[in-house]
Amino acid sequence: MKAAVADYTSAPRWQDITEPAPVDGHVPVRMSAVAMHNLARGVAAGVHYSSPAEDGFVVGVDGVGRTADGARVYFNQPGTVAEQVYVHPAALVPIPDGLADDQAAAVMNAAMSSWMAMRVRTQVQQGQTVLVLGATGASGRLAVPLARHFGARVIAAGRNAEILQTLNADATVDLRGSDDEIRAALGREKIDVVIDYVWGHPAELVLESLAKRGPATYVEIGAMAGGTITLPAALLRSTDVNIIGSGFGSFTAAEFLAERPAILRAAIDLGLTVDVTARPAVDIADAWSEDIGNSRLVLTL
Numbered sequence: 001m002k003a004a005v006a007d008y009t010s011a012p013r014w015q016d017i018t019e020p021a022p023v024d025g026h027v028p029v030r031m032s033a034v035a036m037h038n039l040a041r042g043v044a045a046g047v048h049y050s051s052p053a054e055d056g057f058v059v060g061v062d063g064v065g066r067t068a069d070g071a072r073v074y075f076n077q078p079g080t081v082a083e084q085v086y087v088h089p090a091a092l093v094p095i096p097d098g099l100a101d102d103q104a105a106a107v108m109n110a111a112m113s114s115w116m117a118m119r120v121r122t123q124v125q126q127g128q129t130v131l132v133l134g135a136t137g138a139s140g141r142l143a144v145p146l147a148r149h150f151g152a153r154v155i156a157a158g159r160n161a162e163i164l165q166t167l168n169a170d171a172t173v174d175l176r177g178s179d180d181e182i183r184a185a186l187g188r189e190k191i192d193v194v195i196d197y198v199w200g201h202p203a204e205l206v207l208e209s210l211a212k213r214g215p216a217t218y219v220e221i222g223a224m225a226g227g228t229i230t231l232p233a234a235l236l237r238s239t240d241v242n243i244i245g246s247g248f249g250s251f252t253a254a255e256f257l258a259e260r261p262a263i264l265r266a267a268i269d270l271g272l273t274v275d276v277t278a279r280p281a282v283d284i285a286d287a288w289s290e291d292i293g294n295s296r297l298v299l300t301l
Helices: 038-045 101-121 138-149 179-187 200-210 233-238 253-269 281-287
Strands: 002-005 013-016 027-035 062-066 072-076 084-087 129-133 153-158 171-174 193-196 216-220 241-245 276-280 296-300
Touching: 002 281, 013 281, 027 072, 027 101, 062 101, 072 101, 072 253, 101 138, 101 193, 101 216, 101 253, 101 276, 101 296, 129 138, 129 200, 138 153, 138 193, 171 179, 179 200, 193 200, 200 216, 200 233, 200 241, 276 281, 281 296
Parallel strands: 129 153, 129 193, 153 171, 193 216, 216 241, 276 296
Antiparallel strands: 002 013, 027 062, 027 084, 027 296, 062 072
């Protein structure tokens, strides 16, 4: 059987592996599409906190495939970039008609991050204002319509002015501006919830803007602008700001399993899509470092 195997010194490689033995209670799934989103890439490169100590494992953390009866399903499980995997039936989520395999593979992780942040880690309420920090990335773009779906007013902040204007947000903040310009834009808004994909210096400016203006909940998801920040102690003493994270480990597997059908349904109802670049899994070594801009690499099998 063929699969994509992690190599911490270079790109994953497509090679023969020993076909996995059937596991009691599990069913075979023939894979059709696997997204190489940030989580999958980080694990495959050995830089994510959940990466195995050594390479040589089959990459992929979720994917789309078909069961023996032809049903299209999505599931989360390590080692999905393979021709066939065995999955427990309880982990399988039927994919509704109207959502293609590559979109189902790409949209789940992208939408899941903000969905879990706004529905599980905190509960966004009708009439609240949500700031999406990093709204021009693949996941941030989906967070905007999802926040509106939950009844919120939405502020989109990002570095791509062209994309910002397409998001139909209630207000925008251009993160390419000077610190003073960003401070002024944030100061005009009463922010209830922050969904943060970037961290780093932009997070410092946002937290500064929340000083003495709480209550607010700050949900950290990604760190595209840096892995650390300077956090003034006085901010936490003077303001009702609740800083939490959202990701595997901060919510349970059971919580995520329960939300997956609703996420897929929302993808159809709200017309959520991800810009996808599809490449055959056999070409993963070349596709791994290909410059596809803000598009998301989806491996097809």
